[in-house]
Amino acid sequence: MGRARGMTSLIETRIEEIRQQGLRELQANRPTEALALFDRAFELGPTEEQHEILTINKARCLVELRESGPAVQALPMILMRRRNARHAFLAAYTLQYKFRLEGDYRKAAVYGSQALTLAEQNGGEGAAEVLLEQGSICVLDSRTEEAIGFFERALAMLGNQPGRELSVAIARQNLGYSLLITGEPARGVELIHDALSRMEALGADGFYPESHIDLCYGYLELEQLEMARHYGELGLAHAVEDRQIRNAHYLLGEVLYKLGRSEEARGHFEALARYYPDFPNLTNLLLAFDLRRMVNLKL
Amino acid sequence: MNRSVQVELVGRKIRQMRRQRKLTQTELADRIGINQSDLSRMEQGEYRVGLDTLLKILQTFDVGIGEFFEERPQPTPMDNYSRLSPAAQKEVDDFIAFKRMHEEAMLDGESEGDDELD
Numbered sequence: 001m002g003r004a005r006g007m008t009s010l011i012e013t014r015i016e017e018i019r020q021q022g023l024r025e026l027q028a029n030r031p032t033e034a035l036a037l038f039d040r041a042f043e044l045g046p047t048e049e050q051h052e053i054l055t056i057n058k059a060r061c062l063v064e065l066r067e068s069g070p071a072v073q074a075l076p077m078i079l080m081r082r083r084n085a086r087h088a089f090l091a092a093y094t095l096q097y098k099f100r101l102e103g104d105y106r107k108a109a110v111y112g113s114q115a116l117t118l119a120e121q122n123g124g125e126g127a128a129e130v131l132l133e134q135g136s137i138c139v140l141d142s143r144t145e146e147a148i149g150f151f152e153r154a155l156a157m158l159g160n161q162p163g164r165e166l167s168v169a170i171a172r173q174n175l176g177y178s179l180l181i182t183g184e185p186a187r188g189v190e191l192i193h194d195a196l197s198r199m200e201a202l203g204a205d206g207f208y209p210e211s212h213i214d215l216c217y218g219y220l221e222l223e224q225l226e227m228a229r230h231y232g233e234l235g236l237a238h239a240v241e242d243r244q245i246r247n248a249h250y251l252l253g254e255v256l257y258k259l260g261r262s263e264e265a266r267g268h269f270e271a272l273a274r275y276y277p278d279f280p281n282l283t284n285l286l287l288a289f290d291l292r293r294m295v296n297l298k299l
Numbered sequence: 300m301n302r303s304v305q306v307e308l309v310g311r312k313i314r315q316m317r318r319q320r321k322l323t324q325t326e327l328a329d330r331i332g333i334n335q336s337d338l339s340r341m342e343q344g345e346y347r348v349g350l351d352t353l354l355k356i357l358q359t360f361d362v363g364i365g366e367f368f369e370e371r372p373q374p375t376p377m378d379n380y381s382r383l384s385p386a387a388q389k390e391v392d393d394f395i396a397f398k399r400m401h402e403e404a405m406l407d408g409e410s411e412g413d414d415e416l417d
Contacts, residue, residue: 142346260379279354293305299349
């Protein structure tokens, strides 16, 4: 009997080790590798408690991979059942993230609100990350002033806690961008520079292109065109997402147009227009009109 | 809520064109792939869309760009001057000074000629 219990305990420990390995892969932005590890942990016969947390972890991987499956479908049930407060929080947070990626900002905000309540009931752990997500959802949904409130709350909550430096940098970056959009470009640029320095100190190079492109936008708003050009070119050189490449071309086109370099501006607008083959007049449209105030660059 | 005049103008234009084509907000929103409530906010100048959505709206209405936006104003000579580097501005200043001297010399020449005629 004792031997069997010991064996069970060993299996539980092994499952938790594999789960932790999976979480590390997930944090390192390797969801496919993480998914394989969570599946291996499932095969070892987890307890009910472990089964639930593994389901949430697996769902997060699938969401990252823009896939669905039974694990993702189980999240609302885990949230409703609330057999474990921490699991319920994680389910709500994952659903908030899922709907944000899918562009359903209303549902994302509803799950975010539930996640925030649960985080606060659990002593506040994870609340700052939920606030950051809520802020990003507001930016995408053109509710930038609400976004500012969320980012400021997240920053107040994060303070100078050790181990949260990247979250602080991201919050400052997002707050800076929101200020650019709401007519405070000087304060916005200052915050983004500060965020970029923090990211550089952490070696978080995946975040640099977004900061560079936001700085290009900010300096363009401030009419500091050579600075705008500098950061636009940096952003373009390191951009990884299509959206970032498109934004860098668009903003550089605007900057160069304002610098009186129409031909170079045309080159960037033509590069952007290649993403929209169904709209042959886009280059001319961009040369004729400044769309900055009409378009949400985060979409 | 942050509003910009341009977004408000475009919003009004979208509402006007939608009504001219006898489309409901839901019908237009379906065609361009956004929520009806977002289109409603866009028409009120409260919602900024992605570039692809803006382009879809233009395609759906099949309108020329000139109908939609106000033309970018042509830069004035002062705008062109202010976009130059300080060194280039100095060259322009020197050229203007040279042109002034040249014109003054021409005027002097003309008045000397006048003297000769006297």
